[in-house]
Amino acid sequence: MKKLTEEIRRKAKELLASGTVQYVLGYEAARNAYEPRPVFIRRPEDVDRLVWNPFCANTLAKYLFEDRYKEGKIGIIAKGCDSRGIVRLINDGQITREQVYIIGVPCTGLLDPAKLPPVPDGVPVEVEDQGESFSLALPGGAKVVAKAEAMPAKCQNCDYPNPVISDVIIGKEVQPRQVTPQARYAEVIELEAYKPEAKKAYWESVFDRCIRCYACRNVCPACDCKECVFDQAEPRWVSKAINVPENRIFHITRALHVAGRCVECGECDRICPMHIPIRKLNKKIAKDLGELFGEQRPGTQLEEKPALGFYAVNDPEEFM
Amino acid sequence: MSVNEPAKHMHEETAEAGIQEKHDTHGAQGAPATPEAASAAPAADWEPKIVGFACNWCTYAGADLAGTSRIAYPPNIRLIRVPCSGRVNPQFVLRAFEKGADAVLVAGCHPGDCHYSTGNYFTRRRFLLTKRLLEYVGIEPGRFHARWISGSEGSKFAQVAKEITEQVKALGPYRKSQDAE
Numbered sequence: 001m002k003k004l005t006e007e008i009r010r011k012a013k014e015l016l017a018s019g020t021v022q023y024v025l026g027y028e029a030a031r032n033a034y035e036p037r038p039v040f041i042r043r044p045e046d047v048d049r050l051v052w053n054p055f056c057a058n059t060l061a062k063y064l065f066e067d068r069y070k071e072g073k074i075g076i077i078a079k080g081c082d083s084r085g086i087v088r089l090i091n092d093g094q095i096t097r098e099q100v101y102i103i104g105v106p107c108t109g110l111l112d113p114a115k116l117p118p119v120p121d122g123v124p125v126e127v128e129d130q131g132e133s134f135s136l137a138l139p140g141g142a143k144v145v146a147k148a149e150a151m152p153a154k155c156q157n158c159d160y161p162n163p164v165i166s167d168v169i170i171g172k173e174v175q176p177r178q179v180t181p182q183a184r185y186a187e188v189i190e191l192e193a194y195k196p197e198a199k200k201a202y203w204e205s206v207f208d209r210c211i212r213c214y215a216c217r218n219v220c221p222a223c224d225c226k227e228c229v230f231d232q233a234e235p236r237w238v239s240k241a242i243n244v245p246e247n248r249i250f251h252i253t254r255a256l257h258v259a260g261r262c263v264e265c266g267e268c269d270r271i272c273p274m275h276i277p278i279r280k281l282n283k284k285i286a287k288d289l290g291e292l293f294g295e296q297r298p299g300t301q302l303e304e305k306p307a308l309g310f311y312a313v314n315d316p317e318e319f320m
Numbered sequence: 321m322s323v324n325e326p327a328k329h330m331h332e333e334t335a336e337a338g339i340q341e342k343h344d345t346h347g348a349q350g351a352p353a354t355p356e357a358a359s360a361a362p363a364a365d366w367e368p369k370i371v372g373f374a375c376n377w378c379t380y381a382g383a384d385l386a387g388t389s390r391i392a393y394p395p396n397i398r399l400i401r402v403p404c405s406g407r408v409n410p411q412f413v414l415r416a417f418e419k420g421a422d423a424v425l426v427a428g429c430h431p432g433d434c435h436y437s438t439g440n441y442f443t444r445r446r447f448l449l450t451k452r453l454l455e456y457v458g459i460e461p462g463r464f465h466a467r468w469i470s471g472s473e474g475s476k477f478a479q480v481a482k483e484i485t486e487q488v489k490a491l492g493p494y495r496k497s498q499d500a501e
Contacts, residue, residue: 010341039433086338147335152374154324170453188456191456196455196458196459196460196461198458198459199456199458200456200457200458200459201458202458203457203458204497205456206390220329229411237415238411239348239418243497244496244497245418245497246418248457249414249415250416251457252410252414252453252454252457253410253414255453256410256449256450256453257451268379279455281453284452284453284456285453286448288448288452289449289454292445292449293445295478307445308442308445308446308449311429311438311441311442311444313432313441315441315444315445315448316448317431317444317464318448318451318466319447320443320467320468
């Protein structure tokens with residue numbers, strides 16, 4: 001990972017020095033080694049702040065949307081899932097391909113800090129990729145963790161580890177995993193088998209936890225309306241009240257608004273302070289769309305239309 | 321969005337007022353004393369409230385035909401006229417449930433017959449998905465319906481209203497939450 005960090009710094013320096021980009025969006029070490037934070041690098045002499053390791057989880061794509069007054073190109077570091085978020089923004093007309101310089105980094109999987117031994121703040125942790133495992137240089141000595149155990153769920157079933165679009169690739173391309181729909185949608189299939197009352201009870205226990213912080217919306221590269229329906233005062237489609245029925249409407253609405261547009265980056269799940277399995281809704285929609293209208297993987301190609309943005313005369317007919 | 325919607329607002333308010341009114345009479349005639357009693361069985365005089373979104377060109381005319389043909393159908397269904405079934409945002413359906421509907425019907429022209437050529441093709445895609453999602457979060461399959469009812473199908477409209485009412489009566493009131501009400 002040290003080598004990748006070096007290469008990223010070199011590339012960022014080159015881009016900034018030549019004036020190709022206005023700034024580079026990347027990650028820098030923060031208080032805790034497990035939580036690097038997004039950083040904007042504007043000067044070539046600052047590039048040494050950039051780091052790269054399996055804790056660089058945040059999707060930076062959303063920052064492209066937040067920067068409303070782009071003056072020049074923006075350099076952005078993107079994993080496979082992040083690059084799909086960038087494609088989402090391009091396809092939605094929020095940014096143009098020319099506005100970004102994508103520094104693609106093929107991803108060998110992230111590490112979930114919750115599945116690792118805690119480290120004290122301020123202690124750096126070097127990580128090396130070893131194929132099916134990572135070796136971590138922890139204060140107590142080196143530790144090897146298997147990817148199958150320490151990766152977040154979204155990485156276990158990731159079949160787009162390589163950036164789908166990029167201007168430059170740092171590191172070696174990764175062999176994508178072969179993921180069957182059964183494996184990808186396993187938790188959805190399990191939940192679908194429940195009886196209606198059991199489903200209702202399950203989701204009520206989930207929606208009961210929601211505090212309506214809207215972090216899932218804020219982090220989502222597909223949530224790119226200039227004015228969000230949840231912020232509108234008039235008409236106010238969804239009440240601001242926090243209770244199970246209102247939270248249910250909030251979550252169904254959010255899921256439907258990204259239907260056919262969700263790029264499966266899993267940021268909603270990661271960011272949720274109440275550990276609501278938001279992807280279970282997104283995945284359900286992706287599964288149904290695949291079964292009804294043919295498999296589509298949003299954010300994998302430019303100029304694709306979202307599944308609800310067009311129709312086919314021979315779509316399945318159930319509403320006779 | 322807000323500029324072009326006064327008509328829809330009016331319809332919606334009317335529908336909500338209707339629902340609210342029904343609620344009040346229900347309460348006056350003796351609401352269940354405890355939440356336990358409510359979950360066990362609906363009150364004897366309980367009648368389901370069904371919100372129907374009817375497209376102006378087909379289903380609304382179909383409902384009209386049912387009326388002028390003197391075909392009886394349950395008064396539980398309250399129609400909200402929309403220009404096209406494609407106008408129906410899944411948000412409307414969610415909001416209807418939230419405001420106390422026990423079931424929702426979205427009805428429009430048969431695919432291929434849309435007054436605006438393609439509106440109902442979008443409706444079909446959208447609600448194939450919404451229907452599955454509602455079931456996934458635990459809303460019983462009988463509570464959401466979509467149907468194609470043309471202007472000449474007055475008897476079909478009455479039949480659909482009858483079917484849905486019967487189904488919802490069997491299901492009981494839509495409970496927004498286990499501990500609410």
